[in-house]
Amino acid sequence: MAQSGPGHAAGRHWNLYIPKLVTSLREGYRWDDFRHDAIAGLTVAIVALPLAMALAIASGTTPERGLYTAIVAGFLISALGGSRFQIGGPTGAFVVVVFTVIERHGYDGLVLATLMAGAMLLLFGLFRLGTYIKYVPQPVVTGFTAGIAVIIFSSQVKDLLGLRIDQLPADFLHQWQTYLSHLGSANPAAIGMAAGTLGIILALRRWRPKLPAFLIGVLVGTLVVVALGLPVETIGSRFGEIPATLPSPTLPEISLERVRLLLPDAFTIALLAGIESLLSAMVADGMTGRRHRSNCELVAQGVANLGSALFGGIPATGAIARTATNVRAGARTPVAGMLHAVFLLAFMLLLAPLMEYVPLACLAAVLVVVAWNMSEAHRFRHLLRAPRGDRAVLLLTFGLTVLVDLTVAIQLGIVLAALLFMVRMADAVEIRSDLAEPEQDEETLPADDNAREELPASVEVFQIRGPLFFGATARLTDVLDRIGVVPAVFILRLRHVPMIDSSGVEALSIFLERCRRQGTIVILSGLQRQPAKILSRMGVTGERSGIVLAEDYPAALSRARALIDS
Structure with missing residues (x-):
């Protein structure tokens, strides 16, 4: 049985600091x-x-x-x-x-x-x-x-x-x-x-x-x-002779x-x-x-x-x-x-x-x-x-870097990006004035494992919930690494993504490019209005992109079956 406890956790922690040189040599160096x-x-x-x-x-x-x-x-x-x-x-x-x-x-x-x-x-x-x-x-x-x-x-x-x-x-x-x-x-x-x-x-x-x-x-x-x-003017005329050895270490x-x-x-x-x-x-x-x-x-x-x-x-x-x-x-x-x-x-x-x-x-x-x-x-x-x-963050950071100071540019750029994120999160909240029960969520997968077993062969499905902004993009880049076998069709469900920013677009673009290189067809299902507009404007989706859009998950699944059959 595998050990657990503080000592085992500490061991895993220090594995994070093993240089890749050590890892490479352990694998055998020829x-x-x-x-x-x-x-x-x-x-x-x-x-x-x-x-x-x-x-x-x-x-x-x-x-x-x-x-x-x-x-x-x-x-x-x-x-x-x-x-x-x-x-x-x-x-x-x-x-x-x-x-x-x-x-x-x-x-x-x-x-x-x-x-x-x-x-x-x-x-x-x-x-x-x-x-x-x-x-x-x-x-x-x-x-x-x-x-x-x-x-x-x-x-x-x-x-x-x-x-x-x-x-x-x-x-x-x-x-x-x-x-x-x-x-x-x-x-x-x-x-x-x-x-x-x-x-x-x-x-x-x-x-x-x-x-x-x-x-x-x-x-x-x-x-x-x-x-x-x-x-x-040459190096010698301005700086003189270049030393041919490393200097001795000194402290300031x-x-x-x-x-x-x-x-x-x-x-x-x-x-x-x-x-x-x-x-x-x-x-x-x-x-x-x-x-x-x-x-x-x-x-x-x-x-x-x-x-x-x-x-x-x-x-x-x-x-x-x-x-x-x-x-x-x-x-x-x-x-x-x-x-x-x-x-x-x-x-x-x-x-x-x-x-x-x-x-x-x-x-x-x-x-x-x-x-x-x-x-x-x-x-x-x-x-x-x-x-x-x-755009405001980009231009402010650029202008401050050139005209003022790099430190100020980074600080104000990050602060402005954080403020914009808070505004976007507030705008993403939906306030309902009626007391009606919400409609059945057609984008929710059943909890049992049988639902995944019913997927067609070579089809993989992932769902994203929440805004795809600069703080959440790292998770998307890990999705393909978590999948063992490269799928023929990948359905990415985005109905619960109310907002996407440029960093989210960048992460999604990297994800889509990796799928393209592996020969995987990507279907985006349930795009909301803001993400659909931004992805179209920034050229991620469109007729020449090779990305398939589906209105909802059933439509995406039907399209995936058709692609597999063809």
């Missing part, structure tokens, strides 16, 4: 697995090399600090994390907050803020808050991500045009005032190098997507500048006053790291069919940020694009991510003297592509067709 992991790790390292330096420069620090982060944090995130395929390192999400912290408190202040954020992430994971961080509404996530993308692009205009500006303001509006007043100092050679690098990257992404476009673009630009002796000055001053920035770093790492892990799950351990991932992110800060790096989190590259390159276990960090260390040891010749205009072109990818313009446009309240 030479063929190592070969695939090594190829994937090398591929990702080639992609990460120019990105790590470019993101560090955009963050207001030196390029080697980006490499330190990718090496130290990247290794720890893969070794200790809850995802098989997660690749960690510096990302665009941190550029704004890191730049601001360095400007206000210096690099030493950033180290302390990163240490505090690492401790917060550890606590988030140990208190099992990974389940709740993913509930941040989609308009808030998209709004601040698009806002960060705009700020990253804005910060690169100086190097794109080769402008002679001694001190670039951090504020968005003041940046553009400075650019306009210094247009006369534009460098044609820098403009040409930036345009050429951007053209190479875009051309390779379109016609040779398997090649490392970032590295090739930067390499060609560097060779042209060196061969022709073009007068453009710690005082109660500094901790108090840096607490809001540390919380922002921790929240961003938590959200982006879990989003990245979910992307990897969607690509591979695996499932990550969210709280284990948060603990790994905490340890990785502590390590990055001690070794002279900057904040780190899961990098969605590099994680997707890792999956596509054939990675099988977290060893691929660990090898990616080892390869980066080898590159730094061997190529540090050559990195000094890289033109800043070429790295600026790399960050323009990063900013465009971060903006998720298609998702932003999609959310502009969402309900009015979601």
Whole structure:
């Protein structure tokens, strides 16, 4: 008989924190697995090399600090994390907050803020808050991500045009005032190098997507500048020599006053790291069919940020694009991510003297592509067709991120989303003025198991009750995982869903896409007026969607039988 009690529960609890590396090794690790992991790790390292330096420069620090982060944090995130395929390192999400912290408190202040954020992430994971961080509404996530993308692009205009500006303001509006007043100092050679690098990257992404476009673009630009002796600013001319070794671990000055001053920035770093790492892990799950351990991932992110800060790096989190590259390159276990960090260390040891010749205009072109990818313009446009309240949250978060402050944007975005949710819940309550008995609920399944046994073969039925909003979407993504055999027809009963918001639409779209890939026909039965209107407006349902709509459950069951018979 299975044991139960506090000890058994504690054992299950600590299973949540077993790294996927341990799980992978227990399953058996063969030479063929190592070969695939090594190829994937090398591929990702080639992609990460120019990105790590470019993101560090955009963050207001030196390029080697980006490499330190990718090496130290990247290794720890893969070794200790809850995802098989997660690749960690510096990302665009941190550029704004890191730049601001360095400007206000210096690099030493950033180290302390990163240490505090690492401790917060550890606590988030140990208190099992990974389940709740993913509930941040989609308009808030998209709004601040698009806002960060705009700020990253804005910060690169100086190097794109080769402008002679001694001190670039951090504020968005003041940046553009400075650019306009210094247009006369534009460098044609820098403009040409930036345009050429951007053209190479875009051309390779379109016609040779398997090649490392970032590295090739930067390499060609560097060779042209060196061969022709073009007068453009390089890493060496601005930052000097790049160290060829990792620094010794050091602690910053710690005082109660500094901790108090840096607490809001540390919380922002921790929240961003938590959200982006879990989003990245979910992307990897969607690509591979695996499932990550969210709280284990948060603990790994905490340890990785502590390590990055001690070794002279900057904040780190899961990098969605590099994680997707890792999956596509054939990675099988977290060893691929660990090898990616080892390869980066080898590159730094061997190529540090050559990195000094890289033109800043070429790295600026790399960050323009990063900013465009971060903006998720298609998702932003999609959310502009969402309900009015979601549009307001999206635009408010975006505007505050660009014009005010990232922390304020996230806080007000979440508060406004919560207020809208309360209003929607109040509107969803039905008040009846008559005393008549309610009609028989035709959408209620009998309680006994015989009802499910009477379903046609290869037909599955699930029912959702209550509003499908940002706080309930995680349950929908688990539905298919709970079903053992892939059904031919899936009936999703929605008569008791009075309201759906854009996050609910996103979760439903992911669910429908998984069904489509598995060859499962989906029937939505009993759609109410508001969900039907929103799903139609946002393009989820319609003639070309392949989704079957039924007025009620009997009609859906009849349609399912017809589909099975045909």
